[in-house]
Amino acid sequence: MTLHDLNYDIQLSKGDFLPLYEKLREYSRVFVVSDTHVYDLHNDVFMRLKKKFDVYIHIIQPGETSKSLETYEKVCDDFLSQHIKRDDVIVALGGGVVGDLTGFVASTLLRGIDLIQVPTTLLSMVDSSIGSKVGINTKQGKNLIGQFYEPTYVFIHLKFLTTLSKRELNNGYAEIIKAALIGDKTLFELLKLNDHDRIEVISKALKVKIDIVKKDPFENNERMFLNFGHTLGHAIEKHTNYKGIKHGEAISHGMLYAIEKGIELNITSPYLKDEVRHILHKYQLLDVNIEDVSVYETYMRMDKKQRKDGLRFVCIKDIGIPVIHRL
Ligand SMILES: NC(=O)c1ccc[n+]([C@@H]2O[C@H](COP(=O)([O-])OP(=O)(O)OC[C@H]3O[C@@H](n4cnc5c(N)ncnc54)[C@H](O)[C@@H]3O)[C@@H](O)[C@H]2O)c1
The missing domain is CATH 1.20.1090.10 (Dehydroquinate synthase-like - alpha domain)
Structure with missing residues (x-):
């Protein structure tokens, strides 16, 4: 099922990953951010992406503390060292923490790189992956640095819910x-x-x-x-x-x-x-x-x-x- 109501498509699937692959084909390279839980539990997804595309993966620690300036800097630094370009795409493959942090990276790096959200928690599927709010926390509070930045595509797959x-x-x-x-x-x-x-x-x-x-x-x-x-x-x-x-x-x-x-x-x-x-x-x-x-x-x-x-x-x-x- 695809929802077309926003400027970007939201695809819901319990079958194959073909619609996501189709979308990724539009880009030169694919830069993925995920956390250790998702990377370990759904390693098959990462391996298939690696087989099909020119993929670079950055894995963060799970949990709210990763929505920080420090992790933001690390991801930016890593992607810039890999010579990320504006015709590449950044994929947030994880829960709301990965989505918000990665969205903020995508919105600011090189003044904006296309973002694809692949939410893996139920909360991120129904809430954080759509609506365009991206951001990080500071010591003064949650989500105090951020902005509105639309993804180009959201791919929701029920497979991820099996490990929650x-x-x-x-x-x-x-x-x-x-x-x-x-x-x-x-x-x-x-x-x-x-x-x-x-x-x-x-x-x-x-x-x-x-x-x-x-x-x-x-x-x-x-x-x-x-x-x-x-x-x-x-x-x-x-x-x-x-x-x-x-x-x-x-x-x-x-x-x-x-x-x-x-x-x-x-x-x-x-x-x-x-x-x-x-x-x-x-x-x-x-x-x-x-x-x-x-x-x-x-x-x-x-x-x-x-x-x-x-x-x-x-x-x-x-x-x-x-x-x-x-x-
Ligand atoms: N941008 C928005 O509009 C918006 C809206 C609501 C919430 N949020 C933000 O979302 C965050 C919370 O999101 P969340 O609840 O997804 O938390 P989360 O990203 O921390 O994920 C919760 C836990 O589940 C693990 N996990 C993720 N996918 C998994 C899977 N498929 N199987 C097993 N474990 C998995 C994660 O590693 C983590 O340990 C908060 O930072 C909140 O501020 C943003």
């Missing part, structure tokens, strides 16, 4: 549940089933994000809907220093909080509290306990969405009907 742990998989489902809540009731119904077609679920989640990003690419209005659950979610992550709780788990608590807050403000239909709690439990997204919400209030006030006119908080009226409320 259940917890990593559920981490991705949190963003899919969010997409359903802000944009697609039919997706929410699919997620309630014990068995669903992953391609269908991923494509529906992508369509929600694509529609929003198309309306507001630079996050002035509608794109803020994608932050549903993130106000408390980010606060939890900051408070725990990004340890012990995954992003999807943190935003799941955040989504439940946003529902409760919405009910309190007479915005959200009260029946949603049980519905949402139930689905989050189903995907084991509330298993890590959090502290009382008051503990996170300082962080919430510092949230990025805080503007001169108050904190912009995303609520939903009902499934698929998001609204921004000024707190």
Whole structure:
């Protein structure tokens, strides 16, 4: 299945890699960035690429700490030493960390080299690989250096999901549940089933994000809907220093909080509290306990969405009907 709605194609596949190879044929050389986990677990993919193309591979350490200026410099230095040119292509073959870092490298090296995203976690398939946000962290916080840079192609292959742990998989489902809540009731119904077609679920989640990003690419209005659950979610992550709780788990608590807050403000239909709690439990997204919400209030006030006119908080009226409320 191919989604054509953005300036670049998003290909979803569970079959062969031919569409990716076709795209790579447009370039002289292929510069790949990945991490050690993906490189070891999916070595066959790298070997096949090496056989077919003039490929140079840079492997980084897995984990958020690699989204740093230091790793950025190492990758740039390595690719420049290999005489990378503007008619080459950079491929991010990994989760969101690889995608964000590599995207930032591609956006800045030689003032911009074509980028192909090959996401390997469920979270990166439905979220970070599309929407064009690329960047790295600094000691002051996450994603503080970065920009908007479109890939030329996104290739999503279900094969990669087979090696993900259940917890990593559920981490991705949190963003899919969010997409359903802000944009697609039919997706929410699919997620309630014990068995669903992953391609269908991923494509529906992508369509929600694509529609929003198309309306507001630079996050002035509608794109803020994608932050549903993130106000408390980010606060939890900051408070725990990004340890012990995954992003999807943190935003799941955040989504439940946003529902409760919405009910309190007479915005959200009260029946949603049980519905949402139930689905989050189903995907084991509330298993890590959090502290009382008051503990996170300082962080919430510092949230990025805080503007001169108050904190912009995303609520939903009902499934698929998001609204921004000024707190
Ligand atoms: N750019 C955006 O719009 C956007 C959106 C959401 C999140 N993000 C960023 O994405 C990052 C999180 O992404 P993530 O959750 O994919 O994390 P990640 O890239 O750290 O991957 C999680 C773990 O899974 C491993 N892994 C990756 N693919 C695997 C596979 N197929 N099998 C087994 N293990 C595999 C990784 O090595 C890592 O240990 C954060 O830095 C976040 O800020 C960006």
